Amino acid sequence: MIIHLDMDAFFASVEMRERPELADLPVVVGGSAAGRGVVAAASYEARKFGVFSAMPMAKALKQCPKLICLPVNMPLYIEVSQQIHEIFYRYTPEIEPLSLDEAFLDVTASEKLFGSAAEVAKKIKTDIKNECQLIASAGIAPNKFVAKIASDIDKPNGFVIVEQNEVQDFLDPLPIKRIWGVGKKTEQQLHEYGINTVYELRNKTSDWLIQRFGKLGDHIFRLANGQDKREVVSDAKAKSISSETTFATDIRDKEVLLAILSQLSEQVASRLRVKDVKGKTISIKIRFHDFKTITRSKTLFENSSQTMLIWQVVKQLFLDTWQEGKMSIRLVGVSVSGFSKSESLQSELFEQDTKQDTLDVLSDKINQRFGKAKIHRGRKNNG
Numbered sequence: 001m002i003i004h005l006d007m008d009a010f011f012a013s014v015e016m017r018e019r020p021e022l023a024d025l026p027v028v029v030g031g032s033a034a035g036r037g038v039v040a041a042a043s044y045e046a047r048k049f050g051v052f053s054a055m056p057m058a059k060a061l062k063q064c065p066k067l068i069c070l071p072v073n074m075p076l077y078i079e080v081s082q083q084i085h086e087i088f089y090r091y092t093p094e095i096e097p098l099s100l101d102e103a104f105l106d107v108t109a110s111e112k113l114f115g116s117a118a119e120v121a122k123k124i125k126t127d128i129k130n131e132c133q134l135i136a137s138a139g140i141a142p143n144k145f146v147a148k149i150a151s152d153i154d155k156p157n158g159f160v161i162v163e164q165n166e167v168q169d170f171l172d173p174l175p176i177k178r179i180w181g182v183g184k185k186t187e188q189q190l191h192e193y194g195i196n197t198v199y200e201l202r203n204k205t206s207d208w209l210i211q212r213f214g215k216l217g218d219h220i221f222r223l224a225n226g227q228d229k230r231e232v233v234s235d236a237k238a239k240s241i242s243s244e245t246t247f248a249t250d251i252r253d254k255e256v257l258l259a260i261l262s263q264l265s266e267q268v269a270s271r272l273r274v275k276d277v278k279g280k281t282i283s284i285k286i287r288f289h290d291f292k293t294i295t296r297s298k299t300l301f302e303n304s305s306q307t308m309l310i311w312q313v314v315k316q317l318f319l320d321t322w323q324e325g326k327m328s329i330r331l332v333g334v335s336v337s338g339f340s341k342s343e344s345l346q347s348e349l350f351e352q353d354t355k356q357d358t359l360d361v362l363s364d365k366i367n368q369r370f371g372k373a374k375i376h377r378g379r380k381n382n383g
């Protein structure tokens with residue numbers, strides 16, 4: 001069985017933990033309204049006012065004038081993320097992180113040691129609550145696709161188990177947009193054929209879907225039937241490390257996108273250093289409002305896991321692609337591949353490099369050790 005764990009309103013919950021006086025208040029984390037910032041995370045209280053992630057802060061304040069807006073404190077969230085991942089690691093090394101606050105765990109091999117997947121998920125939720133004073137939602141299912149939906153469907157504080165023989169009953173009533181790969185355009189096309197639910201989708205034949213949607217048709221047919229063969233790929237086995245963010249609303253603001261890319265660069269670099277590898281090829285992925293997706297890459301002369309270097313390449317790749325006023329973006333991602341073990345590539349050629357390495361190690365250590373991270377390089381926290 002696969003467990004999908006996802007922290008509830010992560011950034012906002014961490015901030016509220018740091019400031020107990022904010023409990024039960026509408027809180028968001030994000031950029032300032034004056035700087036045309038967007039909401040990065042909203043507490044459940046704020047969501048009651050119709051405030052959601054990726055909404056412009058100015059609009060959020062209109063929706064809820066009492067809204068408490070806090071700046072993004074990424075080093076703190078990375079530190080909490082590492083704590084959470086250490087808890088996961090007690091129960092299995094098969095962890096595939098999707099973002100700072102979300103991961104798949106394959107617990108098949110550790111069930112003898114720690115009990116069923118459901119028991120492990122419960123223990124992890126309890127550990128996170130006791131040690132981090134935060135709430136995670138869990139979905140437990142035979143595959144990734146179903147586990148991810150299961151963790152989301154009963155948020156906050158969700159705990160949903162879907163056994164193999166319950167998969168179809170669980171999926172059937174869901175709207176088709178729940179299926180990975182069904183974006184706005186495909187959803188609309190399916191609606192035009194009178195298909196609104198997973199049940200209605202799987203009652204078509206795969207040939208019928210392939211004729212109309214090509215490869216995607218085959219893909220969504222399998223998922224609708226609860227079939228997902230993808231394995232949990234832990235960072236230890238992965239050939240690349242990536243991090244991406246999908247926005248609830250398309251973003252057209254260059255500065256906001258750069259702020260998000262800088263956070264993603266920091267996450268990826270930090271995971272490279274945890275895995276103790278350096279990568280040679282740095283890529284960005286951009287998905288536009290119409291789901292057209294492009295990637296741009298650059299290969300370095302020498303492998304690296306330095307936050308600053310990775311961020312500089314990411315920034316340049318993005319700026320080379322950016323066309324002001326012409327781009328409306330729904331997803332951005334950063335990935336690093338072409339690994340080598342760190343030791344073999346100690347760069348002594350450039351004093352600058354060594355300094356950056358030291359700074360990264362220091363920053364990782366401080367992030368791990370202290371409640372409030374003191375080091376934050378690069379951009380200001382206004383994303």
Ligand SMILES: [Mg+2]
Binds near residue numbers: 007009
């Ligand atoms: Mg989350």
